[in-house]
Amino acid sequence: MSLKTISITTDFGLQEANVAVMKGVIWRIAPQVDIADLSHLIAAQNILEGAIVLNHAIFYFPPGSVHIGVIDPGVGTSRRPIAARLGDQFFVGPDNGLITLILEQAEDRGFPIEIIHLNNPHFWLPEISAVFHGRDIFSPVAAHIANGVPMHELGVPISDPIRLPLTRPERLGKGWRGQVMHVDHFGNLGTNLEAKQLQGMQNIKILLNEKIIDGLVRTFGDRPSGSLIALIDSSGYLAISIVNGDAQSYLKAKVGDIIEVEEG
Amino acid sequence: MSLKTISITTDFGLQEANVAVMKGVIWRIAPQVDIADLSHLIAAQNILEGAIVLNHAIFYFPPGSVHIGVIDPGVGTSRRPIAARLGDQFFVGPDNGLITLILEQAEDRGFPIEIIHLNNPHFWLPEISAVFHGRDIFSPVAAHIANGVPMHELGVPISDPIRLPLTRPERLGKGWRGQVMHVDHFGNLGTNLEAKQLQGMQNIKILLNEKIIDGLVRTFGDRPSGSLIALIDSSGYLAISIVNGDAQSYLKAKVGDIIEVEEG
Amino acid sequence: MSLKTISITTDFGLQEANVAVMKGVIWRIAPQVDIADLSHLIAAQNILEGAIVLNHAIFYFPPGSVHIGVIDPGVGTSRRPIAARLGDQFFVGPDNGLITLILEQAEDRGFPIEIIHLNNPHFWLPEISAVFHGRDIFSPVAAHIANGVPMHELGVPISDPIRLPLTRPERLGKGWRGQVMHVDHFGNLGTNLEAKQLQGMQNIKILLNEKIIDGLVRTFGDRPSGSLIALIDSSGYLAISIVNGDAQSYLKAKVGDIIEVEEG
Numbered sequence: 165m166s167l168k169t170i171s172i173t174t175d176f177g178l179q180e181a182n183v184a185v186m187k188g189v190i191w192r193i194a195p196q197v198d199i200a201d202l203s204h205l206i207a208a209q210n211i212l213e214g215a216i217v218l219n220h221a222i223f224y225f226p227p228g229s230v231h232i233g234v235i236d237p238g239v240g241t242s243r244r245p246i247a248a249r250l251g252d253q254f255f256v257g258p259d260n261g262l263i264t265l266i267l268e269q270a271e272d273r274g275f276p277i278e279i280i281h282l283n284n285p286h287f288w289l290p291e292i293s294a295v296f297h298g299r300d301i302f303s304p305v306a307a308h309i310a311n312g313v314p315m316h317e318l319g320v321p322i323s324d325p326i327r328l329p330l331t332r333p334e335r336l337g338k339g340w341r342g343q344v345m346h347v348d349h350f351g352n353l354g355t356n357l358e359a360k361q362l363q364g365m366q367n368i369k370i371l372l373n374e375k376i377i378d379g380l381v382r383t384f385g386d387r388p389s390g391s392l393i394a395l396i397d398s399s400g401y402l403a404i405s406i407v408n409g410d411a412q413s414y415l416k417a418k419v420g421d422i423i424e425v426e427e428g
Numbered sequence: 429m430s431l432k433t434i435s436i437t438t439d440f441g442l443q444e445a446n447v448a449v450m451k452g453v454i455w456r457i458a459p460q461v462d463i464a465d466l467s468h469l470i471a472a473q474n475i476l477e478g479a480i481v482l483n484h485a486i487f488y489f490p491p492g493s494v495h496i497g498v499i500d501p502g503v504g505t506s507r508r509p510i511a512a513r514l515g516d517q518f519f520v521g522p523d524n525g526l527i528t529l530i531l532e533q534a535e536d537r538g539f540p541i542e543i544i545h546l547n548n549p550h551f552w553l554p555e556i557s558a559v560f561h562g563r564d565i566f567s568p569v570a571a572h573i574a575n576g577v578p579m580h581e582l583g584v585p586i587s588d589p590i591r592l593p594l595t596r597p598e599r600l601g602k603g604w605r606g607q608v609m610h611v612d613h614f615g616n617l618g619t620n621l622e623a624k625q626l627q628g629m630q631n632i633k634i635l636l637n638e639k640i641i642d643g644l645v646r647t648f649g650d651r652p653s654g655s656l657i658a659l660i661d662s663s664g665y666l667a668i669s670i671v672n673g674d675a676q677s678y679l680k681a682k683v684g685d686i687i688e689v690e691e692g
Numbered sequence: 693m694s695l696k697t698i699s700i701t702t703d704f705g706l707q708e709a710n711v712a713v714m715k716g717v718i719w720r721i722a723p724q725v726d727i728a729d730l731s732h733l734i735a736a737q738n739i740l741e742g743a744i745v746l747n748h749a750i751f752y753f754p755p756g757s758v759h760i761g762v763i764d765p766g767v768g769t770s771r772r773p774i775a776a777r778l779g780d781q782f783f784v785g786p787d788n789g790l791i792t793l794i795l796e797q798a799e800d801r802g803f804p805i806e807i808i809h810l811n812n813p814h815f816w817l818p819e820i821s822a823v824f825h826g827r828d829i830f831s832p833v834a835a836h837i838a839n840g841v842p843m844h845e846l847g848v849p850i851s852d853p854i855r856l857p858l859t860r861p862e863r864l865g866k867g868w869r870g871q872v873m874h875v876d877h878f879g880n881l882g883t884n885l886e887a888k889q890l891q892g893m894q895n896i897k898i899l900l901n902e903k904i905i906d907g908l909v910r911t912f913g914d915r916p917s918g919s920l921i922a923l924i925d926s927s928g929y930l931a932i933s934i935v936n937g938d939a940q941s942y943l944k945a946k947v948g949d950i951i952e953v954e955e956g
Contacts (some may be wrong), residue, residue: 167723171712177613178442178706181485182662184435184466188489191462195431195490198462198719198726202712208614209672221709224827225716226723237672240647294647296662299488349705350736383768383822398710398824408737408765441877442706445749446926448699448730452753455726459695459754462726472878473936501936504911558911560926563752 168194168310169229171221173202173214174298176234182296186232186303189289193307202231209237211261212328216346216354219265220399222253230306231266232298233257240294245282245301246325247309247318251275256282256306258297261328268327283319333357339365339426342402344372344419351410355423357402367428370394372404373415378428384408432458432574433493435485437466437478438562440498446560450496450567453553457571466495473501475525476592480610480618483529484663486517494570495530496562497521504558509546509565510589511573511582515539520546520570522561525592532591547583597621603629603690606666608636608683615674619687621666631692634658636668637679642692648672696722696838697757699749701730701742702826704762710824714760714831717817721835730759737765739789740856744874744882747793748927750781758834759794760826761785768822773810773829774853775837775846779803784810784834786825789856796855811847861885867893867954870930872900872947879938883951885930895956898922900932901943906956912936 170190176182187199202221206214214235222231229252236243236258244259250270255263259281270277282301285292287308289300305318333342333356340361346354353372362368362380370377377394380402387393389408392415397403402425405411412418434454440446451463466485470478478499486495500522508523514534519527523545534541546565549556551572553564569582597606597620604625610618617636626632626644634641641658644666651657653672656679661667666689669675676682698718704710715727730749734742742763750759764771764786772787778798783791787809798805810829813820815836817828833846861870861884868889874882881900890896890908898905905922908930915921917936920943925931930953933939940946 167719169716169719169723171716173709179467179469180612181437181466181481184464185485185488187464188433188435188485188493191431191433191493192488192490195433195462198723199464200712200715200727202709203707205707217709221713221716224713224720226720229716238649241649243649293660293662295659299662348708385766385769385771395823396821398821398827443731443733444876445701445730445745448728449749449752451728452697452699452749452757455695455697456752456754459697459726463728502913505913507913557924557926559923563926 168197169200169226170197170306170310171200171202171225171229171231173206173218173231174204174234175206175208175210175214176204178204182298185299189299189303190307193304194310197307197310206235209235211235213346214262215265215328218262219269222255222266223269225253227252230254230256230309232302232306233262234298234302235262236260236297239297245297246322247280247282247305247315248325249276249278249315254309256302256309259326261326263325264328264330267325278315279322279325280315280319281322284317287313287318331356333361336424336426339368339424341422341424343423344417344421347412347417347419351406351412352397353404353411353415353417354397354399355402355404357423357425359396359400359402362402362425365425365427369426369428370404371424371426373417373421375415377404432461433464433490434461434570434574435464435466435489435493435495437470437482437495438468438498439470439472439474439478440468442468446562449563453563453567454571457568458574461571461574470499473499475499477610478526479529479592482526483533486519486530487533489517491516494518494520494573496566496570497526498562498566499526500524500561503561509561510586511544511546511569511579512589513540513542513579518573520566520573523590525590527589528592528594531589542579543586543589544579544583545586548581551577551582595620597625600688600690603632603688605686605688607687608681608685611676611681611683615670615676616661617668617675617679617681618661618663619666619668621687621689623660623664623666626666626689629689629691633690633692634668635688635690637681637685639679641668696725697728697754698725698834698838699728699730699753699757699759701734701746701759702732702762703734703736703738703742704732706732710826713827717827717831718835721832722838725835725838734763737763739763741874742790743793743856746790747797750783750794751797753781755780758782758784758837760830760834761790762826762830763790764788764825767825773825774850775808775810775833775843776853777804777806777843782837784830784837787854789854791853792856792858795853806843807850807853808843808847809850812845815841815846859884861889864952864954867896867952869950869952871951872945872949875940875945875947879934879940880925881932881939881943881945882925882927883930883932885951885953887924887928887930890930890953893953893955897954897956898932899952901945901949903943905932
């Protein structure tokens, strides 16, 4: 049996056993898989935050990996359970927009894409609760995918998965207007402005919450401790940081704040 | 060698290396096992909370899985270390009541049960500290069980494990009086009233901390955001929630609060 | 292929996908390895805290385990990436002092030691970001070590790794002066005074933040709940605790506080 990897992303927190229950269910069906926690601290019901975290991670995983996402406020309602093949990675979760960014990335990179409405209960647990499809549907389906069950046996193909409405960066006269998309553990602010959009711009000035930052640095250690800096983060996006500090607190920044980049 | 699974439940938190040390000890003895964290955020020394989390999880694991529990304020005193076979699952930990709910569940379901006082140091680490039996006794014993060592080699059978005193639901004239047993990450309130106790009751009213809830819903999405609802949770117990909100804060509820369910 | 274990220690927190990304990168190269999280809650940029956690854990792991440490404020600057063989364990991470305590422990125990400046990009990801060497250098190198790549292929030997300046215990007239090194999840205070330094001392008195503790106890349960006690912790160091309580809050203690032990 070949080794396969399954990742799990939820808003369940780390106190209860829900994630471990999902692992138990997976290993009953696919004992050979390795399981990685992607994050379980997604803010409750925050589908966009889950989509961002999935998008940072899944394409680093080995071919054939299956990624379960359970930020699922609509569990047990008419929202569809889905599975998707995005190039050599698989997604399993609710059809509520959680797939938006990884689907877009797969489209941008020209990967083959296949999306299935999971409606074949043969691959679910025998009893389905109305409140925990992570355990009863998504985990067993992910395990069956890891075992090599072909997508078309899991349900019927669809082409209209729900997508989150995303704010796109806007062209300014001599730059771009974007927004803060994500605040990380260190207080670094991730944005939706990509490195490639800034290429070729001279003497750039960055404006965020009434502070101006001059130019980009390559890495944190290029400036003294406490400096407010802008740099390209490890996902290829513009980020705002304080060296050895917390840019979020300093700038009182939050997701959705406007950031502008202009040539000086 | 067959794959086996070991889970770990502690009140150690996530900052120190104690849990990883246990994993290292396990893998030295049983390199083929997968290890799942069940929870390490059990409140310090809260044996009941650990018992509840174990009870939510262990019977979802593959046959032959071993579950280590280390909420162990009596470590190094005369409290016994124990191992138990509960149907096709194993428990290893202190004899302080942590086994109560999984033992009761195994009894209710008529599973074969075998409990051992671990007193054979042959299966422990060579040096035993007075303060970390999770590392020195429970992890090596769990690894040996996963390797197929029979229970009777680990120590002597006992029939009097410590059980926590539990408050049972009481029959009211036209309903039940129970209590809040558990508050989850979302602020949902789990109770000790079971779905089967409520079966057949008409027009139920639920009273908790001076609020009245009319009837049960199937799932969160059946009511608008912000609604106070009652539903059957994924473990089969009555739970109180706020749709996309936090019932604990709203009701100022805590473990032990009285909840009453009556026919209207 | 033999099973191998890789552990990961970071200050990344648990919210983002960075750790999972590292696991994906590792499993692409070495699909057979088990991965353990050591801690991801090291205080941001706190190299000493990371060094302590590594030192508590790595020598409990199976021979051939690889331990990645990413507390790396100097990422992308001229600080060297290194790998080290310390007896039968391996370390991979930045050359910023994170290795200090495990290196010292290996020296004290007379283990063979080999340290390499990682400068062979053949074993890295093809693209190296300036801000995430955990993903781009340390994870792939660790995976290659787990696969059996010999150290000398990864770079050139060095003998001058950065070491943190450590405060050593001082001899007093009839005892020792040490300091608090670490505060754990329960509020227990770990010190740099070792059990062997206290051996043979009679009627010892322990002074910390104007409180005096008489004598050592073996374990928590030797005193009633709420007692302030001193004992030898599971790593062999003097620790100060409150039975079922929080010594840090009670003593308003912090890392660096002076602790004195004297014969009475």
